[in-house]
Amino acid sequence: MQILHSKIYGQEKPGTPLLVFHGLFGMLDNWGSFGKEMGDFFPVHLIDLRNHGKSFHSDEMSHDDLAHDISHYMEFYNLQKINLLGHSLGGKAVMQFAIKYPVKVEKLIVVDISPKAYPPHHQGILKALESVNFDKISTRQEAEEILHQYIPEKSVIQFLTKNLYWTDDKKLNWRFNLKTLSEKYTEFVSNAIKFGVFSGETLFISGEKSNYILPQDEFQIKQQFPHSSIVMIKNAGHWVQAENPKDFNEVVKDFLLNKEDF
Numbered sequence: 703m704q705i706l707h708s709k710i711y712g713q714e715k716p717g718t719p720l721l722v723f724h725g726l727f728g729m730l731d732n733w734g735s736f737g738k739e740m741g742d743f744f745p746v747h748l749i750d751l752r753n754h755g756k757s758f759h760s761d762e763m764s765h766d767d768l769a770h771d772i773s774h775y776m777e778f779y780n781l782q783k784i785n786l787l788g789h790s791l792g793g794k795a796v797m798q799f800a801i802k803y804p805v806k807v808e809k810l811i812v813v814d815i816s817p818k819a820y821p822p823h824h825q826g827i828l829k830a831l832e833s834v835n836f837d838k839i840s841t842r843q844e845a846e847e848i849l850h851q852y853i854p855e856k857s858v859i860q861f862l863t864k865n866l867y868w869t870d871d872k873k874l875n876w877r878f879n880l881k882t883l884s885e886k887y888t889e890f891v892s893n894a895i896k897f898g899v900f901s902g903e904t905l906f907i908s909g910e911k912s913n914y915i916l917p918q919d920e921f922q923i924k925q926q927f928p929h930s931s932i933v934m935i936k937n938a939g940h941w942v943q944a945e946n947p948k949d950f951n952e953v954v955k956d957f958l959l960n961k962e963d964f
Contacts, residue, residue: 705778706771707756708749709734711741718808719745720785720958721772723792726824726891727862727878729755736943739951743959744785749775751792753879755865760879763886765895768795769802776806785958789813789943790914794895801898801926809958810904810927814912814940816919817895817926824891826852828884831862836874842866845874861941895926904930905957909938909945 709730720740724732730748737748750757752771760767772795776784785808788796793815800807830852834845842863849859865877904927908915915923915932923930933953938945 703774703778704758704760706749706752706758706775708747708775709737711737711746711748712743713745715741715744717744718783718785719747719781720787721747721749721775723749723751723786723788723795724754725790725792726883727754727827727865728789728792729865729877731755731864732861733943735947736951740954743955747775747779751795753882755877759882761882763882764889765794765798765893766802768890769799772796772799773803773806782806783808785809785811787811787813787954788815790815790940791890794890797895797900797926800900800902800904801895804900804902807900807902810900810902811907811954811957812904813907814909814914814942816906816915816923818919818922819892819894822888822892824887827858827862828887831876831880832884839874842874898926900927901929903957905953906930906932907942907950907953908932908934909940909942910934910936911939912942914940
């Protein structure tokens with residue numbers, strides 16, 4: 703049984719642990735400042751999804767696989783009940799887990815994603831990443847220049863190049879498993895969460911400038927997560943937690959610590 707790589711804050715704190723999962727091409731380091739702040743209130747586990755960060759690589763990448771990984775992680779750390787937060791692809795993982803293992807989840811937070819199937823929309827990024835030939839380049843700047851030919855947004859390039867690292871044989875490479883993410887892309891992006899119901903308290907957080915959660919998605923969200931509410935964070939796009947961390951952190955804290963009635 704392979705266990706996901708994680709970093710834990712506030713381990714000595716009382717309360718239900720919060721497990722946090724990043725999105726596609728992300729890693730737990732993206733959530734470092736969030737983890738530190740929340741770790742003052744309860745234990746926080748920042749976790750790399752399979753095929754990402756320092757977690758194991760695998761040829762499989764379905765929503766069920768991601769849910770099983772969370773279950774194995776809980777067993778390994780002897781966690782009986784948890785709160786879950788997932789952004790984007792991580793949101794799909796935590797939704798699938800909550801539906802599959804509802805008794806293990808106290809509260810669920812889903813960031814800027816809905817349970818529906820999404821049309822493929824990362825083809826440009828995949829093409830850009832596959833165009834970086836590490837046999838021919840030796841600097842991060844060269845990698846950035848190749849990505850820039852396909853990706854106009856500097857912020858997206860910076861996000862992706864955080865995954866560059868030096869291998870043991872002194873070559874640059876991606877931390878994520880590009881081969882599997884490319885091959886299994888439609889399996890985890892273009893498939894909806896399997897139908898089922900999680901009736902625990904659930905919070906969906908959307909970015910005001912993002913189109914990942916649309917008004918018409920609310921019907922499906924309520925069908926599968928009947929005790930859910932949707933909160934929109936102002937001045938934020940898809941990376942809500944990075945673009946407006948102050949408001950994002952407050953909403954999460956209020957929900958988990960019962961400061962407000964959602």
